Amino acid sequence: xxxxxxxxxxxxxxxxxxxxxxxxxxxxxxxxxxxxxxxxxxxxxxxxxxxxxxxxxxxxxxxxxxxxxxxxxxxxxxxxxxxxxxxxxxxxxxxxxxxxxxxxxxxxxxxxxxxxxxxxxxxxxxxxxxxxxxxxxxxxxxxxxxxxxxxxxxxxxxxxxxxxxxxxxxxxxxxxxxxxxxxxxxxxxxxxxxxxxxxxxxxxxxxxxxxxxxxxxxxxxxxxxxxxxxxxxxxxxxxxxxxxxxxxxxxxxxxxxxxxxxxxxxxxxxxxxxxxxxxxxxxxxxxxxxxxxxxxxxxxxxxxxxxxxxxxxxxxxxxxxxxxxxxxxxxxxxxxxxxxxxxxxxxxxxxxxxxxxxxxxxxxxxxxxxxxxxxxxxxxxxxxxxxxxxxxxxxxxxxxxxxxxxxxxxxxxxxxxxxxxxxxxxxxxxxxxxxxxxxxxxxxxxxxxxxxxxxxxxxxxxxxxxxxxxxxxxxxxxxxxxxxxx
Numbered sequence: 001x002x003x004x005x006x007x008x009x010x011x012x013x014x015x016x017x018x019x020x021x022x023x024x025x026x027x028x029x030x031x032x033x034x035x036x037x038x039x040x041x042x043x044x045x046x047x048x049x050x051x052x053x054x055x056x057x058x059x060x061x062x063x064x065x066x067x068x069x070x071x072x073x074x075x076x077x078x079x080x081x082x083x084x085x086x087x088x089x090x091x092x093x094x095x096x097x098x099x100x101x102x103x104x105x106x107x108x109x110x111x112x113x114x115x116x117x118x119x120x121x122x123x124x125x126x127x128x129x130x131x132x133x134x135x136x137x138x139x140x141x142x143x144x145x146x147x148x149x150x151x152x153x154x155x156x157x158x159x160x161x162x163x164x165x166x167x168x169x170x171x172x173x174x175x176x177x178x179x180x181x182x183x184x185x186x187x188x189x190x191x192x193x194x195x196x197x198x199x200x201x202x203x204x205x206x207x208x209x210x211x212x213x214x215x216x217x218x219x220x221x222x223x224x225x226x227x228x229x230x231x232x233x234x235x236x237x238x239x240x241x242x243x244x245x246x247x248x249x250x251x252x253x254x255x256x257x258x259x260x261x262x263x264x265x266x267x268x269x270x271x272x273x274x275x276x277x278x279x280x281x282x283x284x285x286x287x288x289x290x291x292x293x294x295x296x297x298x299x300x301x302x303x304x305x306x307x308x309x310x311x312x313x314x315x316x317x318x319x320x321x322x323x324x325x326x327x328x329x330x331x332x333x334x335x336x337x338x339x340x341x342x343x344x345x346x347x348x349x350x351x352x353x354x355x356x357x358x359x360x361x362x363x364x365x366x367x368x369x370x371x372x373x374x375x376x377x378x379x380x381x382x383x384x385x386x387x388x389x390x391x392x393x394x395x396x397x398x399x400x401x402x403x404x405x406x407x408x409x410x411x412x413x414x415x416x417x418x419x420x421x422x423x424x425x426x427x428x429x430x431x432x433x434x435x436x437x438x439x440x441x442x443x444x445x446x447x448x449x450x451x452x453x454x455x456x457x458x459x460x461x462x463x464x465x466x467x468x469x470x471x472x473x474x475x476x477x478x479x480x481x482x483x484x485x486x
Contacts, residue, residue, distance in 0.1 A: 001046055001047065001049075002045070002046045002047055002048060003048060003051060004047065004051050004054070004057065004060060007045060007047075007067065007100045008100060008101045008102075009067065009069035009070065009098045009099065009100055009101075010099050010100075010101050010107065011069075011070075011071045011098045011099050012099055012107075012205070012209060013073070013075075013096060013099065013109075013181075013182075013205070014071040014073050014096070014098070014099075016201060016202070016205060019195070019198045019201075020075065020076065020198070020201075020202065021075045021076060021091075022073065022074045022076070022118065022119050022120075023071070023072065024072055024074045024095055024115075024116075024118045025063075025066075025072055026063030026066075026095055026097075026112055026115035026173075027115065027116025027117065027126065028062055028063035028064045029062050029063060029114075029127075029157070029159035029160075029161040029171045029173060030159050030160045030161045031159055031160040032059060032061075032062030032064065032157045032158070032173075033157065033158050033159070034052060034053070034057065034155065034156075034157060034158075034446075035133075035155075035156040035157065035158045035172065035441060035446045035449060036134070036137060036155065036446060036449045036450050036453055037052035037154065037156075038137070038141050038152070038153060038154060038155065038453065039052075040141065040144075040152075040457065041140075041141065041152045041153060041154045041155075041177055042154060044102065044106070044108055044152065044177060045100055045102055045108060045154075045177070046102045046103050052155065057155070058157050061112065061154070061155055061157045061173055061175045062159065062173050063112070063115055063116065063173065066097070067097075067098070069098060070098040070110075071098055072095040072096070072097050072098075072115075073095065073096045074090060074092075074094070074095055074096075074118035074120055075090060075091045075096060075181060075186070076088070076089075076090040076120060076189060077089055077090055077183055077185035077186040077188070077189045077252055078185050078188050078192060078193075078252065079183065079184065079185030079188055079189075079250050079253075080188070080250060080251045080252075080299070080302055081250040081251075082282075082286055083286065085188075085192070086252075087189075087192060087193070088120070088189070089120060089122075089185060089189075089252050090118065090119070091118055091120055092117075092118060092120045092121040092122055092124050093113060093115065093117075093118070093121065093125075093126040093127060093128055094111055094112060094113040094114070094115060094118075095111070095112050095115045095118070096109055096110070096181060097110040097111065097112050098110055106179070107179060107209075108177045108178070108179060109177065109178050109179065109180060109181050110175060110177065111175070111176050111177070111178065111181055112173055112174075112175055113128050113136070113173065113174040113176060114126075114127050114128030114133060114171060114172055114173040114174060127161070127163045127171045128171065128172055128173065128174060129163055129165060129169040129170065129171060129172060130156075130158055130169065130170050130171070130172040130438070130441060130442060131169070131438045131441075131442065132264070133156045133172040133173065133174040134156055134172075134434070134437065134438050134441055134449055135263060135266075135434055135438070136153060136174055136176070136263040137153040137155075137156045137174055137449075137453070138437070138449075138452065138456065139260075139263045139266055139429060140152050140153035140176060140263065141153055141453060141456065141457065142428075142429040142459070143244070143260055145456060145458065145459050146238075146242055146425060146459055147238065148235070148238045148244065148260060149231075149234075149235055149238070149257075149258060149259040149260060150259050150260040150261075151177065151178040151255070151259055151260065151261050152176060152177040152178065153174060153175070153176050153177070154175040154176070154177055155174070155175050156172055156173070156174050156449075157172060157173045157174075157175075158170060158441070158446075159171050159173075169442075170442070178255070178257070178259065178261070179210065179257060180206070180255070180256060180257055182202075182206055182255070182257075183251070183252050183253065183254055183255060183261070184252070184254040184299060184302060184303045184306075185250075185252035185254075186202060186256070187199065187202065187203070187256075187303060187306040187307060188251060188302065188303070190202060190306075191305070191306035191307075191308075191309070192306075196309060199306075200309075200310075203221060203224075203310060206224070206256055207220055207221065207224050210256070210257060211223070211224040211227055214227060219311070219315070221307065221310040221311050222311050222315050222316075222319065225303075225304065225307055225311060225316065225319055226319050226322070228256060228258060228300070229300055229320065229322055230258075230326060231257065231258025231259075232254075232299075232300060232323070233296075233322070233323050233324075233326035233327040234258065234326070234330050235258045235259065235260065235296075236296045237330035237331040237334060238330070238334065239260075239292060240289075240292065240331055241331055241334035241335055241338065242268070242425075242428075243268050243269030243272070243289070243366045243428075244266070244267075244268055244269075245266060245267050245269070245276060245277075245278040245287070245289050245292070246260065246263075246266055246278075246287065246292065247264055247265040247266050247267070247278045247279035247282070247287055247482070248262070248264045248265065248282075248287060249287050249292065249295045249296065251299050251302050254303075264279070264482075265278055265279040265280065265281070265482035266278060266482075267431050267482065268366075268367070268428050268429055268430060268431075269289065269366040269367075270367075270430060270431075270472075270473050270477070270478050271363035271365060271366070271478065272359040272360060272363070272369075273289070273360065273363070274289060274290040274360060275288050275289070275290055276288060276289045278482060279482065280481040280482055293324075296323070296327075297320070297323050297324065300320060300323060304316040304317075304319075304320055328349075332344075332349060332352070334423075335348075335352045336348060336352075337420075337423045338370050338420070338423055338424055339351075339352070339370075339402070339420075340373070340374060340378075340406070340416040340417075340419055341405065341406075342409060342410065342411070342419070343408070343409060343410075345405070345408070348405075351398075351401060351402065351405065354394075354401075355398060358389055358391055358394050358395050358398060359389075361390045361391065362388055362389045362390040364388045365472050367424075367425060367428045368470075369385055370420070370424040371420075371421070371424045371425065371426050372384055372385050373385060373420065373424075374416065374417050374419075374421050374424055375417070377413050378402070378406055378413070378416070379403065382402070382403070386399070421460060422460060423460070426459065426460065426461070426470045427455050427456055427458075427466070427469050427470055428456075428459065429456055430473050431473075431477065431480045431482065432473045432474065432476070432477025432478075432480060433452055433469065433473075433477075434452070435477070435480055436448060437449040437451075437452045452469070455469045
């Protein structure tokens with residue numbers, strides 16, 4: 001394990017030049033203090049966990065100090081926001097400090113969010129507030145624990161620096177990690193500004209750095225696009241299977257690597273609602289839970305348009321056509337596993353759809369239903385969850401079909417329980433849990449943030465003394481309004 005001054009930097013994106021990013025130094029925040037750190041994320045950089053408690057840790061990730069090898073850059077990109085094209089976005093409050101290579105040969109971007117104004121701040125102050133930084137930290141570490149691909153979060157550093165949103169708040173910085181911070185919007189920017197040479201440089205960089213396996217394909221760029229489609233089909237299937245709602249699926253928030261990226265007003269479903277909207281600012285429900293699949297396809301189409309200089313329209317359309325079948329296959333596989341099924345049958349899609357239709361009017365807790373379904377024998381578990389449903393006759397019919405389906409499965413009840421508990425979390429990042437931790441942190445108490453982070457790092461394991469984190473939310477907790485403001 002390493003100390004902070006032993007990291008190895010290799011800043012490949014910075015070497016692309018000023019057409020792709022702008023050199024900017026972070027603006028320090030006052031009186032930096034560690035709010036929370038992730039040992040799992042630190043391990044990705046081979047960092048010794050005790051480094052988080054050294055004075056230089058808070059100084060590095062609050063803008064007060066820099067490694068000599070770091071090259072802070074604000075990236076430029078554009079994107080479609082709520083369906084409308086914005087020609088110039090970019091890192092308005094974040095900086096790519098550099099790329100660190102660990103001992104396993106993996107490269108990780110160090111991206112400091114809330115680092116101050118950049119040329120792309122668009123009248124903003126370039127700051128992030130404590131609440132949004134905590135929310136992104138928690139989600140960045142909770143999703144990978146559920147096997148949902150995501151950017152990671154190393155730490156949150158709090159401060160006494162005041163910032164104004166709806167009210168006065170305190171500034172914070174979040175250090176996030178990802179193999180790349182290139183977005184769909186990077187390609188859109190160079191396509192719509194008609195910079196073909198720079199667009200090819202970007203495409204070559206992404207291909208060689210992140211999709212090297214496509215290099216030897218007959219059409220490398222087409223193979224890369226196919227991989228992007230495949231990764232996004234898998235990602236969105238995992239979102240839907242676990243009830244995750246991103247909230248702002250603009251193309252500038254879509255990672256070229258198919259990972260969850262740029263957390264804002266996200267939420268996990270509490271009560272199942274196919275039409276759930278987690279973003280208070282999303283008046284039309286463009287990014288509702290049920291719309292995430294078609295919007296992902298729409299975003300991939302926007303990326304495809306930006307790749308037309310390299311790939312034929314016919315080939316792009318054909319590859320885009322793979323998205324929905326791939327998504328459906330991944331989603332069906334995940335939902336089978338959540339129901340304890342190991343074999344595929346033709347009527348499984350209908351069995352799952354009927355269940356969700358029954359859950360909707362009863363406002364059944366999406367996470368706890370699947371967990372409880374695996375707690376006991378199928379017959380006993382079905383009796384326990386039955387009271388949550390309104391259409392009892394419909395649920396009884398479904399239960400009979402589910403029991404008959406289980407009879408055709410190999411193995412015993414104990415094996416089924418182990419399989420289901422391995423994929424059905426007991427603990428999920430509910431908005432009200434995050435809100436309680438944020439309120440404590442805003443009062444100077446960081447213990448709840450740290451405790452919640454630890455609980456969510458092992459979502460499938462029952463943890464002694466943590467029963468409160470596995471409860472249904474109170475009514476007030478189901479109706480929190482989360483917006484893009486951060």
